[in-house]
Amino acid sequence: MKARNISLTIMWSFIAITGSMAQRSLKTINDGWLFKKAGTEKWQSVNLPHTYNQDAYTTMNYYMGKASYRKEFAWPELPQGKRCFLKIDAASKAAEVRFNGHHIGSHNGGYSAFTFDVTPYVRPENSIDITVDNSRKDITPISADFTFWGGIYRDVWFITTAEQHFNLLNHGSDGVFISTPHVDEKTATLEVRSEITNDAAQKANLETVHLIYDPQGRLQQTLKQRLTVDGGKTETIKKTTTINRPQLWCPEEPQLYEIITILRNPKTGEELDRVTHKTGFRWFGFDGGKGFSLNGKPYKLRGVNRHQDQAPVGVALDDEAHRRDIRLIKEIGCNFIRISHYPQDDALLEACDEAGLLAWEEIPVINIVPDTPGYDDNCETNLTEMIRQHYNHPSIIAWGYMNEILLTAPGPDRPEWPACKERTVRLARRLEKKLHEEDPYRVSVMAFNMTNLYNEIGLDLEDVAGWNLYHGWYVGELNDFNLWMEDQHARYPHHPVIISEWGAGSDRRLHSDHAKAFDFSIEYQQTYIEHYLPFIEEAEYISGCAYWNFIDF
Numbered sequence: 001m002k003a004r005n006i007s008l009t010i011m012w013s014f015i016a017i018t019g020s021m022a023q024r025s026l027k028t029i030n031d032g033w034l035f036k037k038a039g040t041e042k043w044q045s046v047n048l049p050h051t052y053n054q055d056a057y058t059t060m061n062y063y064m065g066k067a068s069y070r071k072e073f074a075w076p077e078l079p080q081g082k083r084c085f086l087k088i089d090a091a092s093k094a095a096e097v098r099f100n101g102h103h104i105g106s107h108n109g110g111y112s113a114f115t116f117d118v119t120p121y122v123r124p125e126n127s128i129d130i131t132v133d134n135s136r137k138d139i140t141p142i143s144a145d146f147t148f149w150g151g152i153y154r155d156v157w158f159i160t161t162a163e164q165h166f167n168l169l170n171h172g173s174d175g176v177f178i179s180t181p182h183v184d185e186k187t188a189t190l191e192v193r194s195e196i197t198n199d200a201a202q203k204a205n206l207e208t209v210h211l212i213y214d215p216q217g218r219l220q221q222t223l224k225q226r227l228t229v230d231g232g233k234t235e236t237i238k239k240t241t242t243i244n245r246p247q248l249w250c251p252e253e254p255q256l257y258e259i260i261t262i263l264r265n266p267k268t269g270e271e272l273d274r275v276t277h278k279t280g281f282r283w284f285g286f287d288g289g290k291g292f293s294l295n296g297k298p299y300k301l302r303g304v305n306r307h308q309d310q311a312p313v314g315v316a317l318d319d320e321a322h323r324r325d326i327r328l329i330k331e332i333g334c335n336f337i338r339i340s341h342y343p344q345d346d347a348l349l350e351a352c353d354e355a356g357l358l359a360w361e362e363i364p365v366i367n368i369v370p371d372t373p374g375y376d377d378n379c380e381t382n383l384t385e386m387i388r389q390h391y392n393h394p395s396i397i398a399w400g401y402m403n404e405i406l407l408t409a410p411g412p413d414r415p416e417w418p419a420c421k422e423r424t425v426r427l428a429r430r431l432e433k434k435l436h437e438e439d440p441y442r443v444s445v446m447a448f449n450m451t452n453l454y455n456e457i458g459l460d461l462e463d464v465a466g467w468n469l470y471h472g473w474y475v476g477e478l479n480d481f482n483l484w485m486e487d488q489h490a491r492y493p494h495h496p497v498i499i500s501e502w503g504a505g506s507d508r509r510l511h512s513d514h515a516k517a518f519d520f521s522i523e524y525q526q527t528y529i530e531h532y533l534p535f536i537e538e539a540e541y542i543s544g545c546a547y548w549n550f551i552d553f
Contacts, residue, residue: 023161023162023262023271023272023273023274024159024160024161024162024165024273024274025159025160026157026158026159026160027157027158027159028155028156029071029073029128029156029157029158030047030048030049030155030156031047031048032045032047032071032073033045033046033047033048033050033069033070033071033152034046034069034070034071035050035052035067035068035069035070036067036068037052037063037065037066037067037068038065038066038067038068043070046069048152048153048154048155048156048316049151049152049153049154049155049313049315049316049317049318050069050151050152050153050316051092051149051150051151051153051313051314051315051316052067052150052151053134053147053149053150053151053314054312054314056147056149057311057312062147063150064134064135064148064150065133065134065135066131066132066133066135067131067132067133067150067151068129068130068131068132069128069129069130069131069152070127070128070129070130071127071128072125072126072127073126074124074125074126075122075123075124075126076124077124078119078122081162081163081200082119082160082161082162082163083119083160083161083162083163083165083199084118084119084122084158084159084160085115085116085117085118085119085157085158085159085160085161085168086104086115086116086128086156086158086159087113087114087115087116087156087157087159087168087172088113088114088115088130088152088156088157089113089154089155089156089157089345089346090110090111090112090113090152090153090154090345091107091110091130091132091151091152091153092110092111092132092134092148092149092150092151092153092315093108093109093110093132093133093134093136093139093148093150094106094108094109094110094132094133094136094139095107095114095130095131095133095152096130096131097116097128097129097130098128098129098130099116099118099121099126099127099128099129100121100122100123100126100127101127102121104116104117104118104121108136108138108139108374108378108381108382109139109140109378109381109382109385110139110148110342111342111343111344111363111364111382111386112171112172112343112382112385112386112389113154113172113385113389114171114172114385115159115168115169115172116169117168117169119199130152132150132151132152133150134150134151137370137372137375138372138373138374138375138378139375139378140363140364140365140366140375140378140379140382141341141342141364141365141366141367142368142370142372142375143366143367143368143408144341144364144367146307146309146341146553147309147314149309149314149315149316151314151315151316153314153315153316153317154345161272161273162272162273163198163199163200163204164196164197164198164199164200164204164206164229164263164272164273165196165197165199165263165272165273166194166195166196166197166261166263166273166275167197167234168197169197170388171381171384171385171388171389172385172388172389173388173389173391174275175194175195175196175197175275176192176193176194176195176261176275176392177192177193177194177388177391177392178190178192178193178259178277178279178391178392179191179193179441180279180281180282180394180441181441183246183248183281183282184283184296185245185246185248185295185296186244186245187242187243187244187245187246188242188243188246188281189240189241189242189243190212190240190241190242190243190259190279191238191239191240192210192223192238192239192240192261193236193237194208194236194237194238194239194261194263195234195235195236196208196227196229196234196235196236196237196263197229197233197234198229198230198231198232198233198234198235199232200231200232201231201232202231203228203229203230203231204228204229204231204265205226205227205228205265205266205267206226206227206228206229206263206264206265206266206272207224207225207226207227207263207264207265207266208224208225208227208237208261208262208263208264209223209224209261209262209264210222210223210224210239210259210260210262211259211260211261211262212241212243212257212259213257213258213259213260214247214257215247215255215256215257220243220257221241221243223239223241225237225239226266243257243281246281247281248280248281248282248295249280249281249282249356249394250282250294250295250356251335251336251356251357251358252335252356253356254280254353254354254355254356255280255281256278256279256280256353256354257278257279257280257281258276258277258278259276259277259278259279260274260275260276261274261275261276261277262274277392278350278353278354278392278394279392279394280353280394280395281394282294282295282394283295283296284299284358284397286443286463286464286496286498286543287496288489288492288493288494288495288496288497288541289493289494289540289541290540290541291496291540291541291542291543291544292496292498292544294358298540299335300536300537300543300544301335301336301358301543301544301546302333302334302335302336302544302545303329303334303336303337303338303357303358303544303545303546304329304332304334304337304338304547304548304549304550305337305338305340305500305501305547305548305549305550306325306329306337306338306339306340306344306549306550306551307340307341307549307550307553308322308342308344308345308348308553309553310553311552317345319345319347322344322345322347322348322351323347323348323351325550325551326348326351326352326355326357327351327355328550328551329357329550330355330356330357334357335356335357335358336357336358336359336360336544336546337357337358337359337360337546337550338359338360338362338500338501338546339359339360339361339362340362340403340549341362341364341366341403342362342363343361343362343363343382343385343386343389343390344361346389346390349361349390349393349395349396350393352393352395352396353393353394353395356395357395358395358397359393359395359397359398360396360397360398360399360400360445360466360500360546361386361390361398361399361400362386362400362401362403362445362447363379363383363386363400363401364403365379365401365402365403365405365431366402366403366404366405366407367403367404367405367407367408367409368405368406368407368408368409368420368424369409369420369423369424369427371419371420371423376423376426376427376430379401379427379431380430380431380434383399383401383431383434383435383438384434384438386399387399387435387438387439388438391438391439396442397443398442398443398444398445398464399435399439399442399443399444399445400444400445400446400447400466401428401431401432401435401444401446402428402431402446402447402459403446403447403468404447404448404449404468405424405428405446405459406424406449406451406453406454407449409421409424412453421457424457424459425457425458425459428446428458428459428461428462429461432444432461432462443462443464444462444463445462445463445465445466445498445500446459446462446465446466447466447467447468447500447501448465448466448467448468449467449468450467450468450471450474450475450484452491455491455492460492460495463496464496464497464498464543465492465495465496465497465498466497466498466499466500467484467485467488467497467498467499467500467501468500468501468502468548469481469484469485469499469501469502470501470502470503470504471484472504472517472528472531473503473504473505473517473518473528478527478528478531479531481502481531481532485497485499485535485539485542489539489541493541496543497541497542497543498542498543498544498545498546499532499536499542499544499545499546500545500546501546501547501548502532502547502548503528503547503548503549504517504524504525504528504529505520505525506521506522506525507521507522508522510522511523512524515527532545533545
């Protein structure tokens, strides 16, 4: 009863604040939830974000299975001409959702958002029931060296809109997609693609308005476009314009333009919906011989990998924890981040845009592709969700979809190898094709580990090859790294490469006069870095690197 009183107070204060607004309203409903694991009867009071795997800090055999979340809240009678949506930013790995007893949908994937239209079910007194399951074997990841944290560990939102609104049901995106097909120092092309939904029974005459502000907050352009949308339909329109003398985005000067997109009734001027995005104008390239370039100049990528979980809360982080990490990564001199090994919170991507970190983001297809029905379909859906939800972030230059995918696969001398190879290459081709259909303006990447088998079996189809190399740590000697990269460049001189992982672990309390691999001394880590880094910096063909790892996780 106490939790319900809290949610009533929150929701009524929300109504008081936003009730007079014409455009969409949105509110996190993170407080006052009840929770229990499968097989238990007693509910616990929790707030979101939440994970039920605190046991992962004390045992490797942490709980993997189902758990239930419930929230009750009050909402007045829905005004005529309004729609209501429930958006969940992440629930790991799978979720089944009921609203006032009605099954409204399910979602497969633990690292991306999903949205449901709950308008037909809203009452003055409401309940949400969500069952999550972090044990599913048809949803990636199924094998990895990190915890598969279960729970609703990002924000949950209750959103209301007019009957005419930007499409909220496109794979967790907000229905507005910004592209910069051409950029140079003189001009930039800006394209805004808007999906508009009309949930009314009758057709609607509508107008979109795009307000474009430069990085100093000055209004540069106002673009208008009219359309008619039949009742119950969604229409897509594009608007393209030219920006003269664009202020270019780069890590040293991350200049961001703001684009406010408004949907309105052209006859009355009534505003129906509004979304705001930021974009940056930059162009880049990867070259097998020249490495990476940004805005027409050679540019070495210097960065780290970053996992999202942090003690003692696992993945149930607030937004400030994500922003703090980006600040720290910038402070140590980085211009690049590999967001490993799964899509992360919107707050992290926004911080990358604002602080100036070029980013590689990926879905967690790791170690091996299983022969499990539905697995490939879920991987493609997760890739689509990642791209559509984070499409508008100028910091992103690369999308990834496999990491060390042969690491635990049977070797070529095993009878299971032909089938494993065939399904792995088949999935890679499927994801590569989907990636470029979704986004023709960024590159595809894949992270290989220390075997040339990736190239030999046809996994060299991605735009940029990432290499996870640990010579002098897990295998061999330090100089073997140099020999490996020189051999790769000699064999495949036109295929761009980046060092997607490299690193030696250390404990700052440990020191040695005779440092060696796996003694975890500060001295060996220093020796390792001082060997790798000059080679990476001096080899023009290496686009850059991402150290493993930014911080303990």
